Amino acid sequence: MDKTVKLVFQDGLEIEGKSFGAYTSAAGEVVFNTALVGYNESLTDPSYKGQIMVMTAPMIGNYGVPDDKAMIESIETWMESNKIQVTGLVVSYYADDYSHWNAIQKLGAWLEIQNIPGIYGVDTRMITKKLRDQGSTLGKIVADTDVEFYNPDLDNLVDQVSCKEVIRYNEGADVKIVLVDCGVKNNIIRCFVDRGVEVVRVPWDYDYSTLEYDGLFISNGPGDPALCVPTINNIKESLKEDKPIFGICLGNQLVSLAAGASTFKLKYGHRSHNQPVQLVGTKKCFITSQNHGFAVDDSKLPEGFKTFFTNLNDGTCEGIRHESKPFFTVQFHPEAMGGPVDTEYLFDEFIEEVKKYKSANA
Ligand SMILES: NC(=O)CC[C@H](N)C(=O)O
Numbered sequence: 001m002d003k004t005v006k007l008v009f010q011d012g013l014e015i016e017g018k019s020f021g022a023y024t025s026a027a028g029e030v031v032f033n034t035a036l037v038g039y040n041e042s043l044t045d046p047s048y049k050g051q052i053m054v055m056t057a058p059m060i061g062n063y064g065v066p067d068d069k070a071m072i073e074s075i076e077t078w079m080e081s082n083k084i085q086v087t088g089l090v091v092s093y094y095a096d097d098y099s100h101w102n103a104i105q106k107l108g109a110w111l112e113i114q115n116i117p118g119i120y121g122v123d124t125r126m127i128t129k130k131l132r133d134q135g136s137t138l139g140k141i142v143a144d145t146d147v148e149f150y151n152p153d154l155d156n157l158v159d160q161v162s163c164k165e166v167i168r169y170n171e172g173a174d175v176k177i178v179l180v181d182c183g184v185k186n187n188i189i190r191c192f193v194d195r196g197v198e199v200v201r202v203p204w205d206y207d208y209s210t211l212e213y214d215g216l217f218i219s220n221g222p223g224d225p226a227l228c229v230p231t232i233n234n235i236k237e238s239l240k241e242d243k244p245i246f247g248i249c250l251g252n253q254l255v256s257l258a259a260g261a262s263t264f265k266l267k268y269g270h271r272s273h274n275q276p277v278q279l280v281g282t283k284k285c286f287i288t289s290q291n292h293g294f295a296v297d298d299s300k301l302p303e304g305f306k307t308f309f310t311n312l313n314d315g316t317c318e319g320i321r322h323e324s325k326p327f328f329t330v331q332f333h334p335e336a337m338g339g340p341v342d343t344e345y346l347f348d349e350f351i352e353e354v355k356k357y358k359s360a361n362a
Contacts, residue, residue, distance in 0.1 A: 002018040002019050002020060003018070003019045003023055003143070004016055004017070004018060004019070005017060005018070005019040005023070005117065005119050005141055005142060005143050006119075006141070006142045007030075007052075007090060007119050007122060007127070007139060007140075007141055007142075008139060008140050008141075008142050009030065009130075009137055009138070009139045010137055010138040010139065010149050011134070011137065013130070015122050015123070015127070016122075017090075017119040017120055017121045017122040018094075018119065018120050018121045019117065019118070019119065019143065020061075020094045020096070020107075020108040020111065020118040020119070020120055021089065021107075021108050021110075021111025021112050021116050021117050021118035022111060022112045022114075022115045022116055022117050022118075023117070023143050023144075024115060024117050024143050025117065025140060025141060025142045025143045025144075025145055025146065025147045026052070026087045026088045026116070026117050026140065026141050026147065027052075027087065027138070027139070027140035027141075027147050027148060027149050027150040028050045028051050028052045028086075028087035028088065028138070028139070028140070028150055028152055029050060029051045029052065029136055029137070029138055029139075029151065029152050029153070029293075030051070030052045030054060030090075030127075030131060030136060030137055030138070030139035031048075031051050031052070031053060031054065031131070031136050031268070031269055031271055031293065032053075032054040032055075032056060032124075032127070032128045032131050032132075032268070032271060033053055033054065033055050033056070033271040033272060033291070034056045034057075034128075034271070034272040034273075034274070035055075035057065035271075035272055035273040035289075035338060035339065036057045036273070037057070037063075037273075037338055038273065038337070038338020038339060039055060039057075039060055039061075039107070040065055040066065040068075040078065040079060041079070041080050041185075041187075041337050041338045042055075042080075042086075042291070042338070043084045043085065043086055043089065044068075044076075044079040044080040044081045044082075044083065044084055044085060045080045045081070045085060045185055045220075045291060046080070046081050046085050046161035046183030046184070046185070046220075046221060046222055047085075047183055047185075047220050047221055047222050047249065047250070047291050047292070048085045048086045048222065048291070049085045049086075049087075049152065049157045049160065049161055049183065049222035049223070050087060050150070050152025050155065050157055050222060050223065051086055051087060051152060051222075052086065052087050052088040052089070052090060052139055052140075052141065053086045053088075053089055053090065053271075054090040054091075054124055054127050054128060054131070055089070055090070055091050055124065056092075056124050056125065056128050058092050058093055059092075059093045059095050060089075060091040060092075060093070060094060060095065060107065060120075061091075061094050061095040061096065061098060061106065061107035061108065062095035062097075062098055062099070063098055063099065063100035063103060064098030064099070064100050064103025064104070064105060064106060064107065065098075065103060065104070065105045065106070065107055065109075065110045066078035066079075066100075066102045066103055066104060067102070067104050068110065073169060073170075073193065074167075074169070075169075075186045075189055075190065076186055078102070079186065080185040080186050080187060080337060081161070081183075081185070081186060083114060084110070084111065084114045084116050085161070085222075086116065087116070087150075088116065088117045088118065088119070088140075088141040089111065089116065089117075089118040089119075090118070090119050090120075090122060090124060090127065090141075091118065091119075091120045091122075091124065092120065092121075092122065092123070092124045092125075093120060093121075094107070094108065094118065094120035094121075095107075096108060117141045117143065118141075119141050131268050132267075132268055135267040135268050136267070136268045136269060136293060138150065138151055152222065152223055153223055153224045153265075154224075155223060155227075156223065156227045156228075157183070157221070157222035157223035158182045158183055158204045158221045158222065158223060158227070158228050158231070158250070159204065159205070161182075161183035161221065161222060162181045162182060162183060162203045162204040162205075162221075163181045163201055163202070163203055164203060165203070166200060166201065166202050166203075166206070167200075167201040168198060168199070168200055168201070169189060169192075169193050169198065169199040169201065170192075170193045170196070170197065170198045170199060171198055172198065173196055173197050173198035174197075174358075175196075175197040175198065175214050175215070175351065175354055175355060175358060176197070176198045176200055176212065176213040176214050176215075177192055177197050177198065177199055177200065177213065177214065177215045177216070177217055177351075177354065178200045178202060178208045178211060178213040178215070178216050178217065179192070179199050179200065179201045179202070179217045179219060180202055180204060180206070180208065180216070180217065180218045180219060180231060180234070180251075181201050181202060181203060181204060181219055182204045182218065182219045182220065182221030182228065182231065182250050182251070182254070183219065183220060183221030183222050183250070184201070184219035184220065184221070185219075185220055185333070185335060185337065186337075187335040187336065187337035188217075188219060188220070188248065188335045189201070190335075191334075191335050191344065191347045192217070192347065192351075195347060195348070195351055197351060197354075200213060204221070204228060204230070204231050205230035205231060205234075206234075207234060208234065209234070209237060209238075213243075214243065214244075214354045214355075214357060214358045215243060215244040215245070215246070215350065215351070215353070215354035215357070216235075216238055216243060216244070216245045216246070217245075217246050217247065217248075217251070217350075218231070218235065218245070218246075218247035218248075218250070218251030218254050218255055218329070219247075219248060219249075219250065219251055220248050220249035220250050220251060220291075220333065221249070221250040221251075222250075224265075224294065225250055225253035225254055225257060225263050225294055226257065226263065228250075228254055231254050232254055232257050232258045233258075235254055235255055235258035236258045238258075239255075239258055239259060239327070242325060242326070242357065243326075243354075243357060244326035244327070244350060244353040244354045244357055245326070245327040245328075245329070246328060246329065246346070246347075246350040247329035247330070248329070248330055248332075248333060248334065248335070249290075249291070249292050249330075249331055249332070249333060250292075251329055252296060252319055252320065252329035252330055252331045253294055253295075253296055253331075255320070255327065255329045256296040256301075256305075256317075256320055256329070259301075259302045259304075259305055259320070260302035261296055261297060261298070261300070261301050261302055261305070261320070262296075262297045262300075263294050263295065263296055263297065264294065264295060264297055265293060265294055266292075266293055266294065266295050266316070268293075269291075269292055269293035269294075270290040270291070270292055270311070270313075271290060271291045271292075272289075272290060273287075273288075273289045273336075273338060273339035273340060274287055274340075275287070275288050275289070275290040275311060275313065275332060276288070276311070276312040276313060277309040277310065277311055277312065277318040277319075277332055277343075278309060278310050278312050279308075279309055280306070280307050280308060280309060280310055285312060286309075286340075286342045286343050287340045287342060288318075288332035288333065288334075288339070288340065288342070288343055289332060289333040289336045289337075289338065289339025289340060290331070290332045290333060291333065292331060295316045295317055295331065296317040296320065296331070297317070298317035298320065301320060304322055304323050304324065304325070305320050305321070305322055305323070305327075306320065306321060306323055307319070307320060308320050308321040308328055308329070308330065309330060309331070309332070311331075316331075317331065318330060318331045318332055319331055319332075326353040326354075326356075326357065328346075328349075328350075330343070330346065334346045334347060335347075
């Protein structure tokens with residue numbers, strides 16, 4: 001019989017449930033994700049560092065977990081990083097029995113190996129309504145020893161998830177992209193490598209101006225973008241040049257901050273696979289995968305920049321682009337994994353801009 005654990009909120013609410021995964025206590029920001037699939041990808045997305053993820057899909061674990069050690073081209077085949085990044089997992093029904101063609105382990109066993117606690121048998125609908133009404137809040141999963149509440153937005157989490165040295169993928173390709181790793185999801189690297197470019201992955205605070213490259217990419221990542229000061233300062237220098245710049249999620253926020261815009265914390269964030277965004281100036285709408293708690297204030301974008309996409313649910317900024325230079329960034333995740341791939345064309349558009357720049361400056 002599974003042991004009892006509690007989900008405790010900073011406002012005092014305590015919810016009793018059953019333990020799966022590691023029987024241990026952990027604290028973080030409680031956020032909800034409404035995606036129906038993709039728990040392995042979300043759990044290993046470095047953007048979730050410091051967060052306790054509530055999944056509203058009623059059954060979690062039913063398709064198990066694939067081999068998290070399988071690698072292709074030195075990247076985890078089935079995962080978005082080399083480990084589980086969340087602090088804890090909250091689900092309604094945990095399915096211990098699984099069935100899937102490439103699953104090799106139970107979700108609970110995988111969590112336990114990495115000392116991540118899970119709680120099931122709780123009313124995730126009630127919890128989600130609480131978070132929507134009151135906003136994301138600090139919380140903790142408590143096993144047999146209590147822990148202090150922990151606010152991940154006060155920590156420089158990007159430094160904890162970024163690579164520690166320069167890593168090259170597809171070395172020797174004609175087009176070279178510097179990828180600033182703020183907690184990059186593996187599928188972003190796959191999307192570039194599959195398009196035949198070399199990816200030069202550098203730490204979040206690395207001075208990439210010393211490198212030979214043709215285009216710049218700023219990755220997704222955890223925590224408050226305002227804490228990434230070295231990255232913002234490096235991007236400020238890049239904005240003075242004409243080399244193409246692309247960014248995703250945290251990358252959108254960092255380029256916006258470097259350009260002189262500001263960011264703010266959303267009440268409960270966007271974490272789902274069904275967020276509708278409109279391409280500004282058109283009637284086109286795309287359904288996107290999203291996982292963010294901060295947003296760019298596009299009410300006063302700096303000279304030369306305009307809103308690229310807008311969220312059709314709440315009108316928030318979903319990307320910015322420069323009016324004349326090849327700079328564009330998006331708040332959503334065109335690389336998906338999981339979720340819809342409708343906006344993956346943005347990788348092609350960026351690489352086209354890079355090739356144009358490269359031939360014009362040959
Ligand atoms: N996925 C991300 O890159 C998240 C960006 C940032 N940490 C936010 O929560 O808004």
